[in-house]
Amino acid sequence: MEMPKSVAPDSRARLRTAVTWADRHRLRDYAEVGQKLLFQRIVIYSSAILLTGIYYDWATAGWYFAAITFCETFDTLSFRSVIRRRSLSPRVFRAQMLRLYVGTILSATTISMFCISIAILQGTETGHFFPLFLLVSASIFAAMNNHHFHVVLGMRLLIYVSAILFIPIRDVWVVRPPLSSEIWMNLFTVLFVLGFIFELARSFLVGYSAHLESRSALEAEHKRTLAAYEAKTRFLATVSHELRTPLTSIKGALDMINAGVLGQAPEKMQRLLDMAGRNSDRLGDLVGDLLFLQSSDAGRVVLNKERLDLGVLAQDAVEQTLPYAQRLGVTIEVEAAPDLFWIDGDKKRIEQVILNLLSNAAKFSKNAGNVHVSLAKTDTHVQLFVRDEGIGIPQGAEEKIFEEFFQIDSQDDRQFEGTGLGLSISKRIVEAHGGHISFDSEIGAGTTFCMAIRAAAPQD
Structure with missing residues (x-):
């Protein structure tokens, strides 16, 4: 055989x-x-x-x-x-x-x-x-x-x-010499010292072997982590791109129907069409967020910077958020004078940050609550504050609030909708501009988020 x-x-x-x-x-x-x-x-x-x-x-x-x-x-x-x-x-x-x-x-x-x-x-x-x-x-x-x-x-x-x-x-x-001589004592002392040397050598041998094993395990774990990270990145990129193509077609068709290009839709269908349009917008935003995360993780965030009036940008963002806030019974007040607060930044990305902060503030506000937007300026930075009168951020969540997919209410039957990507993306955008984002919160009294970006000279 x-x-x-x-x-x-x-x-x-x-x-x-x-x-x-x-x-x-x-x-x-x-x-x-x-x-x-x-x-x-x-x-x-x-x-x-x-x-x-x-x-x-x-x-x-x-x-x-x-x-x-x-x-x-x-x-x-x-x-x-x-x-x-x-x-x-x-x-x-x-x-x-x-x-x-x-x-x-x-x-x-x-x-x-x-x-x-x-x-x-x-x-x-x-x-x-x-x-x-x-x-x-x-x-x-x-x-x-x-x-x-x-x-x-x-x-x-x-x-x-x-x-x-x-x-x-x-x-x-x-x-x-006789046994009582110090010459014999020298020999016995040498034997004693040799025992110490052997024990020292054994200790270093064992320690280095353990260190090498830990190092090998760490390298293996590092390789597995890199493989998992690359797989996640490829998955996000592939899924996001594959979703974007059919989603663009669906959204375009719904926009045409809702705009009456193909004729007036029956009244019984209009509510469903509006719902489908809103949800296609949400899906489009989610795909865009996933693509941004993938680009950010790969270090490929591209910013098209220009001189921006943050006061005008804040007012525009508030106007875009008002319909959403009104559906939740929330009012938005804004103190943002034009021609005073200038920065160098990517208009689309900065606007995305402000919209994220406003939608979060409205979402977590109580019914008939108020959201207040204001701007301030230090010697070096322009600051945008978004303050709400909502539920606040609980203790223990301060370090996780900017993590991906983190949500304060993570139960299956949670009250507040969302993917948990808004603040994580906002933080990355602000830091890509060389700024920082922070918050101050009190349970039951509300939360104030602050976006700070280096100030720029006024545009001629």
Whole structure:
């Protein structure tokens, strides 16, 4: 019986790809950390070599200065090679890892031999504080910054720990002191410090592995979010455009019928035709809002700016809103003198903002309520205020009031109609003009919205 040939190799290939992805991130992180710490290493090694020359032997200091310079140059070239590559093939990755292993062995061995040479120059009666301090510091430095690869960290710590143990063990071997001697105490102290180093290395290894897993999960979630966002954008664009074509035909036909172009409609049908006309207008506005949101999310909002008299624009918007307000039993008062409040803006978009604010104010006002529109001017901005005497904005909704599709009354049998897009679109339009929109509200007493846009010089 033939065994399936594709399952096992594909599974192994996926595993290799996953491991390679993680290792590539580890390698890049390791190279970036190594590159950032180059200056620190140079200062530490130069200081140690200078002290060695002053207090012990300049020949030894000079020899190890050349050896450490070679190791740092080799490591720096390896790090730059990794960082400059945008992608790493498996072959190149293996070559980079080999260079990493070679650099680790060379640098750790050089530092260890340097410290052992200092200890030999000191003799057996000093306690070897200086070379042991250098080796312990190098081990801690490795545990903190070389935790990306278990093998690399293990190789470096193995070399350092061997050197740390060699120094006190050599003293014991050469002197052969009694157990009460401080030479033995130095050895026991070294063993204690090694336990601390191993625990530190383990802690950084575990922490980095957890960080890498979180990073992988975050990147995967980011990709899913981008895919969902792109799907939503394409869906909105497609649906909006597909709706606009038949809706334009329906609206055009209804407008012609209601205007009497095809003859007077029967009285029994007129109410239904008027209702159909109003609802086709609402659908047209909704499609336009969806298209604007899609363009705004994609950063493609185009503004046809011109010099505008905001007082005239506010009066025109109030006149357009009056029939809607009268059906709700709401009156609108306006204080907007012409030739005083000038801005640079897109007339259609600014008018859309004012209409949104007015319709919201009328919709949420109580029966026989009043909506007041006024304008003011500061040193830099023109402000438009729309104040109503409606239900107000409840606590907890302040941060959500400008979100898409948010509605104060979101129940299935809600009292107030609307899509929840008006304020979100208004905010985007005002911010695209470099302005801002805010509100002040009191439950049961009403709400005041303020649109502020930078003032412009009067038009000649």
